[in-house]
Amino acid sequence: MRFRLPRITDAKDHILAAILLIIASALMISRYQGGLNNLRKVSITLFSYLEEPLANVRIYRQALKTNTYLRKQNVLLLDELSRLRAAGQRNEDLREMLEFSSESKLQLYPVQVVGKELNQVLNSLTVDAGTEQNIKKGMPMVSSKGLIGKVILSAPGYSQVMPFYNRLFRVSAKLQHSNAYGIVSWDGESIDELQLTSVPQTVEVDSGEIVVTSGYSNQFPPDIPIGKVIRTEPQKGKVTQMIYLEPFVNLYEIAEGFIVKFEPDTTIEKLNEQYQDLLK
């Protein structure tokens, strides 16, 4: 039996592999024990040079993604801002109304405007209260700023209101300083002016003077603000003057208000009837 010793050339790959693995292990150990620092610095510098052009592409792609994200966020934030502004405005309006209802001596019923017909011909508003809430025809509607109109139709749950911008609307009013009274109406021409008629030319009227309901007609309670004087014009061939008012309430903006549970005083009504009978 012959025994043959292996030659080095037979095992050269094994030896080479072992040497290479030992070198690799040495590198790993040195790396994790803080060695090779200078070599690592060189390799990192070289790697950075190689990566730099691609990094710009990556940054550009990232910027595009960020841009898309920010545009989406911008739309969402604008939407949120818009809703917050609307909520803020509504909050302010409701606070004003709350303050008004707590200070007012009138019997008020809060309503929301659920329909608006402001087409300049036969303007009307619809509110969410009716006969079930004891709302009756003729009751005035007000907001915290002033008079809006009066109820002309009442059904269960809803009522229709004739606003001051309606040619058929009339309200007895007076100038706050002089107490001179007249009739406020709308000529159907301008959407930001009311007219106060039947005030004698002898009465001095300043612009800015406040006009309120007089209460003389027994249809509206007294001292509800209507508007302020913007200018006056003498009526040709008459002893009275035409007073133009800017109403306090913007009909196009209102969303809620109060129905004043005001009913005409029957005693006054009877006296008026008796007076009319006497004249016959």
Add this chain to the structure above:
Amino acid sequence: MNAERLKNIGLGIGFLLIQILLFRHLKIYGVQPDLVLIFLVWYTVQYDRTSALLMAASMGFLQDALLDFWGLNMFTKTLLIFMVYNYIPKSLKKRMLVGQVFLTMLIVSLFHNLIFLGLNAVLQNYSGEVFFWRYLLGNSLYTAVIASFIQLFRTQ
């Protein structure tokens, strides 16, 4: 050092640079192919074991140097070539089928990544389970697919 060897080293460095600069950024769900491994398998098919071992160690070293791994790839690739050299089909006369290339690369790649992860576990660098499976299966499959594509478009 003859011209052919120089050409092969240049080719290897080219593969390495493409891997570092391009394929490292072409990740799909976090997995990336190893182009250097594809080159090494191709080289193993063409040349003897000693040359393949030296090429694997050199490429592994360069890869480590650029990625700051220092020894990890060198160890993995050297050990891999040493162990799988005899099992890689070396029929130079017949062009291999795409399926054969895919399967060979998948097995080699799985083996490579297993060694790599085992080594990592020893070094306690990576311990996340998700990373383990993604690296082992994901990277292996991706590498095998890329190798199959190269085989598809390679001219004789």
